[in-house]
Amino acid sequence: MPGAPTPWDGKEVSREVYLDYAAATSMDPGAVRAMEPFLSNEFYNPSAPYAPARRAHAALEDARASLARVMGARPASITLTAGATEANNLAFACVDGEVVTDAAEHESVLAVAQARGGVIVGVGPDGRVDPDEVAQAITPRTELVSVEAANGEVGAIQPVRRVAAVVAAERDRRLRAGESCPILLHVDASQAAGYVSVAVSSLGADLVTLSAAKVYGPKQVGLLWSSDRVRLRPLVLGGGQEGGVRSGTENVAGAVAFAHSLELAERMRPQEVRRLAALRDDLEGRLRREFPWCVVSGPRQGRLRLPGLLHVSFPRLDARRLVILLERRGVYVGTGSACAASRMRSSHVLAAMGVPDVVAQGSLRITLGRQTGAEDVAYASRQIAACVRDEMARLSLTDDDMRQAAGGGA
Amino acid sequence: MGERVFVGLSGGVDSALAAALLVECGYDVTAVYMRNWSRDLPGFKCAWADDLADAERVAVTLGIDLEVWDCEREYKETVVDYLVDAYAHGLTPNPDVMCNQTVKFGTFAERAFARGADYVATGHYARVRHGEGGRPAQLLRSRDEHKDQTYFLWRVPADVLDRTLFPIGDYPSKAEVRAACAERGLGVERKPDSDGICFVGEVGIRTFLLDTLERRPGDVVEWETGRVLGHHDGAFLFTVGQRRGLDLGGGPARYVVRTDVGENVVYVTADRSCPALWTGSLVLDGCRWVAGEEGGACEPVVRMRHTGALVSARLEPTGDGSSATVRFFQPVRTVAPGQSVVAYDGEVCLGGGIVSPRSYESVRPPFEAAAQG
Numbered sequence: 001m002p003g004a005p006t007p008w009d010g011k012e013v014s015r016e017v018y019l020d021y022a023a024a025t026s027m028d029p030g031a032v033r034a035m036e037p038f039l040s041n042e043f044y045n046p047s048a049p050y051a052p053a054r055r056a057h058a059a060l061e062d063a064r065a066s067l068a069r070v071m072g073a074r075p076a077s078i079t080l081t082a083g084a085t086e087a088n089n090l091a092f093a094c095v096d097g098e099v100v101t102d103a104a105e106h107e108s109v110l111a112v113a114q115a116r117g118g119v120i121v122g123v124g125p126d127g128r129v130d131p132d133e134v135a136q137a138i139t140p141r142t143e144l145v146s147v148e149a150a151n152g153e154v155g156a157i158q159p160v161r162r163v164a165a166v167v168a169a170e171r172d173r174r175l176r177a178g179e180s181c182p183i184l185l186h187v188d189a190s191q192a193a194g195y196v197s198v199a200v201s202s203l204g205a206d207l208v209t210l211s212a213a214k215v216y217g218p219k220q221v222g223l224l225w226s227s228d229r230v231r232l233r234p235l236v237l238g239g240g241q242e243g244g245v246r247s248g249t250e251n252v253a254g255a256v257a258f259a260h261s262l263e264l265a266e267r268m269r270p271q272e273v274r275r276l277a278a279l280r281d282d283l284e285g286r287l288r289r290e291f292p293w294c295v296v297s298g299p300r301q302g303r304l305r306l307p308g309l310l311h312v313s314f315p316r317l318d319a320r321r322l323v324i325l326l327e328r329r330g331v332y333v334g335t336g337s338a339c340a341a342s343r344m345r346s347s348h349v350l351a352a353m354g355v356p357d358v359v360a361q362g363s364l365r366i367t368l369g370r371q372t373g374a375e376d377v378a379y380a381s382r383q384i385a386a387c388v389r390d391e392m393a394r395l396s397l398t399d400d401d402m403r404q405a406a407g408g409g410a
Numbered sequence: 411m412g413e414r415v416f417v418g419l420s421g422g423v424d425s426a427l428a429a430a431l432l433v434e435c436g437y438d439v440t441a442v443y444m445r446n447w448s449r450d451l452p453g454f455k456c457a458w459a460d461d462l463a464d465a466e467r468v469a470v471t472l473g474i475d476l477e478v479w480d481c482e483r484e485y486k487e488t489v490v491d492y493l494v495d496a497y498a499h500g501l502t503p504n505p506d507v508m509c510n511q512t513v514k515f516g517t518f519a520e521r522a523f524a525r526g527a528d529y530v531a532t533g534h535y536a537r538v539r540h541g542e543g544g545r546p547a548q549l550l551r552s553r554d555e556h557k558d559q560t561y562f563l564w565r566v567p568a569d570v571l572d573r574t575l576f577p578i579g580d581y582p583s584k585a586e587v588r589a590a591c592a593e594r595g596l597g598v599e600r601k602p603d604s605d606g607i608c609f610v611g612e613v614g615i616r617t618f619l620l621d622t623l624e625r626r627p628g629d630v631v632e633w634e635t636g637r638v639l640g641h642h643d644g645a646f647l648f649t650v651g652q653r654r655g656l657d658l659g660g661g662p663a664r665y666v667v668r669t670d671v672g673e674n675v676v677y678v679t680a681d682r683s684c685p686a687l688w689t690g691s692l693v694l695d696g697c698r699w700v701a702g703e704e705g706g707a708c709e710p711v712v713r714m715r716h717t718g719a720l721v722s723a724r725l726e727p728t729g730d731g732s733s734a735t736v737r738f739f740q741p742v743r744t745v746a747p748g749q750s751v752v753a754y755d756g757e758v759c760l761g762g763g764i765v766s767p768r769s770y771e772s773v774r775p776p777f778e779a780a781a782q783g
Contacts, residue, residue, distance in 0.1 A: 320463075324470040394473055
């Protein structure tokens, strides 16, 4: 049989290279150390009245203050949640009226927006939102606009400030027209944290979502920052923690680790952005030299793309097969959003960008992170090349076939 | 390149090895994942996406194509609706029998042959003796008698069997099938055996039926005395011979003797040797014969449940051959209406029929006679 891959044997794996940091990051060792006491000796319920519990309470509030500092915000404006999905849901729960968002958002935003019959604007072929389209979608009854700071699948950094200007203009218009309907901007900055500034003043938003799990902190820990203009409404009722907005005994350990990891990510941001962009460009260059027909999605300009993210498509191939083949060579990559992949659906982001199915189905989302080095990138690019060649041979596809399939696409 | 085979790959151990053996034999193999059902039931997440991921791993390891065929409509119409309808009528159906007839060896086989397949293949424990010189193909029990699945295959016609391969039918045991999977690095060798109805999964048939049919409270009545012993949520939930799930609040173990969905009564007995739990004959409907037509009265061995004992009986076709009467030389435990009775001549599966409620029409509860007398 032509192109049958050689059966895998353990000896081939000379390296393990994890390149799916957008799906999950390892925890920063310092963050692990910081949270450890609150899982053991300092386990107290921060709402309890005795001294040790007050220590836990103080640690929680210190963490909140640190998080606020990174965001240039007041501690009281931060609501801790069990992750970004909950924070996004909480943001939408504060309005009753119409909502506007874009088609490249994370499922937790899209699902809520769709359930509310929201207007969903398209994105350009590079995955970016057009602020003018947002402006057109806004009606006098729109109460919430939600745009992520950066897309986790193709890495498009969104023009949040320009969307904020659109929202501010509408707010201005309503004020002058004597209309009382408020309008808010929500920004999901989960994928952006550590790569672009999450200072609330620079985002120009009223609500901002962050996730600890994307900045080398623990999973199921996140936050929603809200401006004074916003009155949050609880989704989880109970003992009235987090100012009555999010009941349930506080996750002190999680909050402490989150604060530690967000501070570190912010400190490392300038050099990590440079380092990862260089590695990503190296990876992209290697793959482009090997497969000049491969399709790289997302904005062309480096500064508009998340630095550690490469979204590359091999038309006519099946990305899920490539993932399995790469796993056998010790390389772990994603096929776009892990949430969509688990349901075997094609990517809603690529569909919104107008990427044809024949290209979309062969898409790998490769995300580099703190532990990725130059050697890893070199090794991974060799393995990707080998796997793509294997699959092409199995399907009797030539470089010309691939060039044609790619041309039919982009 | 060898002959073209489309193999059903479920993500399980058996079909994985089947596909591997076909590749090793030099066939040109295309794997197909049949997506029959993707709905989650309350408290049970349908595992189809995980199963597909496993199937994909196997296909990648073998270097063969995997296609996903959507068979949800056929499955819903011919298996799920049939199952629900049968239960609503007080029968205990074998959905696997219908699935094999209409989906795996129906839709799947038809589509595969239309795509140019010379053969279809599955990971069933069974064997085929392909027809020669105009003789129809024969269905044979698998070498591993404990795993034999011909009980679920008796409605597959000979012309499809003639173009079917069962690559693992000659394997001596499931353990060796698992070992063979492990040897080939297929990655599924530790998956547990699936049993029960695939789409119902772990929630069990009771939850599924209560989610689909309306709860209908009624009485649990003692067969001998007519005494009301307790209550149930619907006679359609119970099956003849059932012991568990009666919820009669203690007392001796009781067995379901009969369900009457018309009157919504479940009859039970505490007497294991109660005559109504035994029968000397069964009436079969919906008979099918693998060879195409029935061969007149005969004395085969028959089996009333999957891998159940093979017992000698006399089989007498009646009417146009779609019905039959099975007479046992020794009384056997009653079999729930709706279950299959499958006949064998040696290791050759002849076909079978579905137990008709008419089998038990004449047997009425003793207390009724007492009341009339």
